Amino acid sequence: MTARGEMILEQPAADTLKVILSGHWKLGGELPGADQVQQTLEGKPGVRNLVFDTRELANWDSGLLTFLMNLGTLCSRRQIYLNRDGLPQGAKKLLELALAVPEKKDARTAEARVSFLTYLGNQTVYFIRSAGEMLEFLGDTVVAVLRLLRGKAQYRRADLGLIMQACSAQALPIVSLICFLVGLILAFIGAIQLKLFGAQIYVADLVGIAMVRLMAAIMTGIVMAGRTGGAFAAQLGTMQVNQEIDALKTLGVSPMEFLVLPRMLALALMMPLLCLYANLMGILGGMVVGVGMLNIGFIEYYNETVKAVGLWNLGIGLFSGMVFGVIVALAGCMRGMQCGRSASAVGEAATSAVVTAIVGIIVSTAVITVLCNFLGI
Amino acid sequence: MTEKEAHITVQDLTMAYGDFVLMRDLTFTINRGDIFIIMGGSGCGKSTMMTILIGLKAPARGKVFYGEVDFWGADPETRDRIIRRAGVMYQSGALWSSMTLAENVALPLETYTDLSPGQIREVVKLKLALVGMAGFEEFYPSEISGGMQKRAGIARAMALDPEILFFDEPSAGLDPVSARRLDDLILELRESLGTTMVVVTHELASIFAIGNNSVFLDVSKRTMTATGNPSQLLAETRDPNLRLFLTRGEKS
Numbered sequence: 001m002t003a004r005g006e007m008i009l010e011q012p013a014a015d016t017l018k019v020i021l022s023g024h025w026k027l028g029g030e031l032p033g034a035d036q037v038q039q040t041l042e043g044k045p046g047v048r049n050l051v052f053d054t055r056e057l058a059n060w061d062s063g064l065l066t067f068l069m070n071l072g073t074l075c076s077r078r079q080i081y082l083n084r085d086g087l088p089q090g091a092k093k094l095l096e097l098a099l100a101v102p103e104k105k106d107a108r109t110a111e112a113r114v115s116f117l118t119y120l121g122n123q124t125v126y127f128i129r130s131a132g133e134m135l136e137f138l139g140d141t142v143v144a145v146l147r148l149l150r151g152k153a154q155y156r157r158a159d160l161g162l163i164m165q166a167c168s169a170q171a172l173p174i175v176s177l178i179c180f181l182v183g184l185i186l187a188f189i190g191a192i193q194l195k196l197f198g199a200q201i202y203v204a205d206l207v208g209i210a211m212v213r214l215m216a217a218i219m220t221g222i223v224m225a226g227r228t229g230g231a232f233a234a235q236l237g238t239m240q241v242n243q244e245i246d247a248l249k250t251l252g253v254s255p256m257e258f259l260v261l262p263r264m265l266a267l268a269l270m271m272p273l274l275c276l277y278a279n280l281m282g283i284l285g286g287m288v289v290g291v292g293m294l295n296i297g298f299i300e301y302y303n304e305t306v307k308a309v310g311l312w313n314l315g316i317g318l319f320s321g322m323v324f325g326v327i328v329a330l331a332g333c334m335r336g337m338q339c340g341r342s343a344s345a346v347g348e349a350a351t352s353a354v355v356t357a358i359v360g361i362i363v364s365t366a367v368i369t370v371l372c373n374f375l376g377i
Numbered sequence: 378m379t380e381k382e383a384h385i386t387v388q389d390l391t392m393a394y395g396d397f398v399l400m401r402d403l404t405f406t407i408n409r410g411d412i413f414i415i416m417g418g419s420g421c422g423k424s425t426m427m428t429i430l431i432g433l434k435a436p437a438r439g440k441v442f443y444g445e446v447d448f449w450g451a452d453p454e455t456r457d458r459i460i461r462r463a464g465v466m467y468q469s470g471a472l473w474s475s476m477t478l479a480e481n482v483a484l485p486l487e488t489y490t491d492l493s494p495g496q497i498r499e500v501v502k503l504k505l506a507l508v509g510m511a512g513f514e515e516f517y518p519s520e521i522s523g524g525m526q527k528r529a530g531i532a533r534a535m536a537l538d539p540e541i542l543f544f545d546e547p548s549a550g551l552d553p554v555s556a557r558r559l560d561d562l563i564l565e566l567r568e569s570l571g572t573t574m575v576v577v578t579h580e581l582a583s584i585f586a587i588g589n590n591s592v593f594l595d596v597s598k599r600t601m602t603a604t605g606n607p608s609q610l611l612a613e614t615r616d617p618n619l620r621l622f623l624t625r626g627e628k629s
Contacts, residue, residue, distance in 0.1 A: 154488060159475070162475075238474075239473075239474070242469060242471055242474065243467045243468070243469065243471035244471050244472070244473050244474065246428075246433055246465075246467065246471065247465065247467060247471040247472075247473070247533075248473075249432075249433060250431050250432065250433065250460055250463070250465045251461070251484070251485055251488065252457045252458075252460065252461045252488070252489075253484070253488060
């Protein structure tokens with residue numbers, strides 16, 4: 001293609017360098033850079049003026065302007081006077097406009113390079129601070145719950161109803177699928193081992209106890225963390241971006257009571273119910289394997305399950321479910337309330353909410369398991 | 378109004394984000410019944426100034442007095458009580474998106490008054506009618522235009538008949554006619570209710586049309602350079618930055 005920009009450098013006088021521009025100076029084409037001029041200037045230390053000849057210039061766009069801006073910084077660094085008279089009228093005006101407001105240098109503290117130790121220190125401080133924030137949030141929640149118990153909390157019953165619906169009935173399909181499959185998988189794995197001893201019937205015990213006591217609650221918790229915890233964080237985060245939370249605060253309405261409380265309440269009440277349902281689905285999954293593959297009779301499987309699964313197991317499972325519900329709700333709401341004021345911050349809040357909730361679920365499972373072991377139940 | 382009574386007094390205020398100082402040494406007084414303009418170029422901290430005045434962000438240094446009470450020195454309960462007598466219109470309206478306009482305006486009334494649901498419905502209707510939004514009661518914020526959201530935001534801000542109304546860039550993003558009607562609304566509310574208005578804006582037409590007192594925040598000097606009636610400032614100022622701002626940079 002012939003459409004390219006050309007540059008010739010001439011020295012009409014000892015202290016003057018003439019830049020002759022010709023051809024098409026357009027972005028995307030092949031253009032000479034300011035470094036060529038710089039190289040020429042290195043060899044001619046006496047040059048004090050830079051002039052332009054653009055009579056052969058066919059057309060131009062931002063490609064020419066960026067070249068001129070680079071030349072401008074080059075010239076001011078070398079204390080050379082840049083004479084803009086030879087430039088096309090439009091380019092001259094745009095250049096003046098670009099240089100009208102001086103570059104602001106102190107507006108942002110520059111991202112300085114930090115040493116490893118500084119970085120480590122900063123991260124530690126950040127970690128301690130975020131742990132403090134978490135405790136503060138928990139404290140605020142407790143205060144809000146106390147106000148609720150005294151009947152003073154401000155929230156809308158209609159909101160509570162809507163949230164309850166969103167985190168219970170609407171979650172049924174996904175919870176069914178996941179827990180049915182988990183029950184099925186557990187039965188499969190157990191069957192392979194138990195078959196060796198001819199003890200297939202104990203598949204019912206295995207699936208029943210595992211699901212009711214632990215797995216149903218964990219799986220439901222994780223599903224809800226992804227489904228509802230992320231949604232809570234995104235909702236509150238967007239409200240933060242829209243200044244809706246500021247509007248609540250200036251009205252003197254506590255966002256903790258108005259937004260966090262109904263969400264926590266809804267999950268804490270609905271999670272045990274979801275868990276109960278998940279138990280059934282898990283046992284059903286195990287039953288499909290037991291009855292269909294291992295030739296255990298339907299009644300036989302049912303009886304074995306009833307015999308194996310005690311009330312304590314059910315109680316621990318439902319209690320875990322409620323704890324997980326509170327954890328998911330708090331993680332979601334906390335990340336949402338801490339959200340920054342941009343769209344990407346909302347995304348980060350949602351991600352962080354899910355991660356926090358899942359970590360919380362696993363850690364609290366461990367704590368509950370150890371406690372139960374300790375108490376002998 | 379013969380005797381001017383100070384409503385909000387700002388003393389030696391410094392606003393900062395971490396180490397980055399936005400504005401320092403701000404001292405000015407907002408009188409009762411003023412339409413007070415906080416003006417300045419973009420990024421000068423006008424909106425930050427407002428967040429400090431309404432209790433959302435603590436100043437780095439200095440004091441804000443509401444009447445005689447030291448606003449930031451007081452405990453949170455006192456602050457809550459003071460700010461409850463103020464209404465705030467946010468830049469984008471900040472209507473609660475999960476509620477209809479009627480519910481938005483009703484929430485302050487439900488929270489702080491003993492009105493019956495029927496009475497609240499009537500008040501809501503009146504407030505929405507005042508801002509020209511009659512008939513939009515059952516709409517959700519996402520279903521109406523940006524300008525309408527702003528007006529509904531005003532209706533919510535004045536739900537409790539506050540003593541002070543804060544406006545964050547009321548005319549930004551509005552067409553000239555709507556902006557003008559909003560100015561008229563602000564003037565009318567001041568005339569009839571005696572509300573003190575604090576308006577953050579850089580809309581010149583509005584500044585001269587409604588403002589009777591103002592403060593100019595100069596972004597290059599990091600402090601305020603003038604306070605007083607905007608028209609008077611234009612007539613008397615020698616400060617080139619302020620003159621440039623008040624004349625849109627056009628030479629007279």
